[in-house]
Amino acid sequence: MSNFEAFFDYIQEISGKLLSEDDKQLLMAHFKPKKLRKRQYFLQEGDVCKYIGFIVKGSARTFTVDEKGHENVLKLSVENWWLADFESFYLLTPSRFNIEALEDMEVLQSTNAQIEEFLKHIPAFSAMQNVISQNYTIATQKRMQAAFSYTAEERYEDLISNYPHFLKRFPQNMIASYLGLSPETLSRIRKNSFK
Amino acid sequence: MSNFEAFFDYIQEISGKLLSEDDKQLLMAHFKPKKLRKRQYFLQEGDVCKYIGFIVKGSARTFTVDEKGHENVLKLSVENWWLADFESFYLLTPSRFNIEALEDMEVLQSTNAQIEEFLKHIPAFSAMQNVISQNYTIATQKRMQAAFSYTAEERYEDLISNYPHFLKRFPQNMIASYLGLSPETLSRIRKNSFK
DNA sequence: CGATTAACTTGATTTAGGTCAGGACAGTGA
DNA sequence: TCACTGTCCTGACCTAAATCAAGTTAATCG
Numbered sequence: 001m002s003n004f005e006a007f008f009d010y011i012q013e014i015s016g017k018l019l020s021e022d023d024k025q026l027l028m029a030h031f032k033p034k035k036l037r038k039r040q041y042f043l044q045e046g047d048v049c050k051y052i053g054f055i056v057k058g059s060a061r062t063f064t065v066d067e068k069g070h071e072n073v074l075k076l077s078v079e080n081w082w083l084a085d086f087e088s089f090y091l092l093t094p095s096r097f098n099i100e101a102l103e104d105m106e107v108l109q110s111t112n113a114q115i116e117e118f119l120k121h122i123p124a125f126s127a128m129q130n131v132i133s134q135n136y137t138i139a140t141q142k143r144m145q146a147a148f149s150y151t152a153e154e155r156y157e158d159l160i161s162n163y164p165h166f167l168k169r170f171p172q173n174m175i176a177s178y179l180g181l182s183p184e185t186l187s188r189i190r191k192n193s194f195k
Numbered sequence: 196m197s198n199f200e201a202f203f204d205y206i207q208e209i210s211g212k213l214l215s216e217d218d219k220q221l222l223m224a225h226f227k228p229k230k231l232r233k234r235q236y237f238l239q240e241g242d243v244c245k246y247i248g249f250i251v252k253g254s255a256r257t258f259t260v261d262e263k264g265h266e267n268v269l270k271l272s273v274e275n276w277w278l279a280d281f282e283s284f285y286l287l288t289p290s291r292f293n294i295e296a297l298e299d300m301e302v303l304q305s306t307n308a309q310i311e312e313f314l315k316h317i318p319a320f321s322a323m324q325n326v327i328s329q330n331y332t333i334a335t336q337k338r339m340q341a342a343f344s345y346t347a348e349e350r351y352e353d354l355i356s357n358y359p360h361f362l363k364r365f366p367q368n369m370i371a372s373y374l375g376l377s378p379e380t381l382s383r384i385r386k387n388s389f390k
Numbered sequence: 391c392g393a394t395t396a397a398c399t400t401g402a403t404t405t406a407g408g409t410c411a412g413g414a415c416a417g418t419g420a
Numbered sequence: 421t422c423a424c425t426g427t428c429c430t431g432a433c434c435t436a437a438a439t440c441a442a443g444t445t446a447a448t449c450g
Contacts, residue, residue, distance in 0.1 A: 072344040087333040133328040138282040140335045147342045148375040149267045181345040182438055187399055255414055382429055
């Protein structure tokens, strides 16, 4: 199944290790393919995030809704990224986040208990986890710094240079929210940066 | 050496596993105790972060300096926390951060290469790493959300409830910077929250 | 296809928080 | 002892970005 081929490639590439036939069988047995239509929710606020998903195709946003009904995008995710509220997933607490498909999606999903098994039995899988957690640590450190010490404009420039494809792929108001800006402000920044 | 006792306790507690005598010997052989005086730097911007440090005693701040000479505190660290710019530490790139002792400190430090060895040979150590990276992921997710969707006042309330001891331990201008505020603003928030 | 809804732009106004400036108290050190 | 430096407070002013409002363009769907 082509879904899994992309997934296997990803694991092998990022971990720098090969998956055996047994490894692949184990993964195929416990990662369930799931389709989500645009606007469908992978996770709803208040629910426990029972599944972690690997995005084979499509994109999603992770967001909160505050008391005034204002939506706040924390994360935009595309192919070869993982989808979960890790706090809820690890601790089994109700999530404060929503995760919603922005395009039709194909996801491979599994549970916390099964992930533990993969980590125990598949060397490439646990190597992958280490690399991901390193990357995540680094990326978050950068994003925190940007959030606090950059202006709106600098954050936008930063996004352009780090994730240029986001601009084509996501509506501008999502990008604005992801940058912590109102849609109006982003529109004005873009207008000014043209001249 | 009492330094190491606290360190061993920490590893065993957080990992849920015991350290053997051999494990302890290995750790003692490759974690070097180091003293830092108040104001001394553990890491300077531009240098590669060759060491990771475990704080046995004292506290530190991780900060950047922007073009205008404005300091920006990203992290405040106390006993039983780790000290490093992980991007620089993992990738061996020059760091954009400074790490400075805010009090006299005792640190146990080691290198990236040695950490790899510990992970390979000491089960409690790699279990610890997994727990830490989970906790870190969760904490960062929260902090990101706070940074983007909370007001100055809410961020301060949040700090009070999560890290009340920070308020006694760190000067107010450090706290302000950590919260992404000017010292004046924090002062005013405190004034208002008294009545 | 036209009808509705969603996405983007632009202007006018407001506001949270920053910046600048002055002063009150420590704590430290020659 | 008294300057010196760092920390905190308070007031006056300013500015980046949010909010409100209205209009335009682009997507979506029956």
